[in-house]
Amino acid sequence: MIAHGTGKSEIELLINGQRRGVTIRSADTLLRVLREQLGLTGAKAGCENGDCGACTVIVGKLPIKSCMMLAIEAVGSSVTTVEGLQGAPIQQAFIDKFAFQCGFCTPGFIMLCHALTLNRPDADEEVIEEWLQSNICRCTSYQEIRAAVLSVLEGK
Incomplete structure (x- = not known):
């Protein structure tokens, strides 16, 4: 539904x-709507050009960089943010394996890794490495993040 004369849509x-x-403008990204209108600040505004992955959410079952998706594109899809995981095993695995340092990129990595466990429960180290390449952490090695994913995939 469009509110005529305002350039905005409901x-x-x-x-x-x-x-x-x-209420959005046609150019509003999903990231901005989540953070600014819905108060869901787990997805972080990092690079805002799709490189870092700090804004990763799950749309349907796929990890999506919400800075690269228009909010209007999410209509009709299920969007899950880190606030909606409700105690997914990957969250505890990140704690147990010390898979974070400053925490800025952590929500994006948690969402990416959660999607990996949903979509590729049989993932081997090569698949994990491929998936992890889409997000960037500037504080730590990826060894702890890999260990967290493996622990969930192996049920440990």
């Missing part, structure tokens, strides 16, 4: 299992 998004109405 849309409904399914976020973390809840239907949420928002």
Whole structure:
């Protein structure tokens, strides 16, 4: 539904299992709508050009960099943010394996790794490495993050 004369549209998004109405401009990214209108600040605004992955959310079952997706594109899809994981095993694995340092990139990595466990439960080290290449951490090696993913995939 478009509010005539304002250049804005009313849309409904399914976020973390809840239907949420928002008013957007056609150029609004999913990241901005999540953070600024819905108060879901787990997805971080890092590079805002799709390189770092700090803004990763899950749309359907796929990890998506929300800075690169228009909010209007999410209509009709289920969007999960880090706030909506509700105690997924990957969260505890990140704690147990010390897979974070400053924490800025952590929500994006958690979302990416959660999607990996959903989509590729049989992932080997090569697949894990391929998936991890889409996000950047400037503080630590990826060894701890790999260990966290492996622990979930192996059920440990």
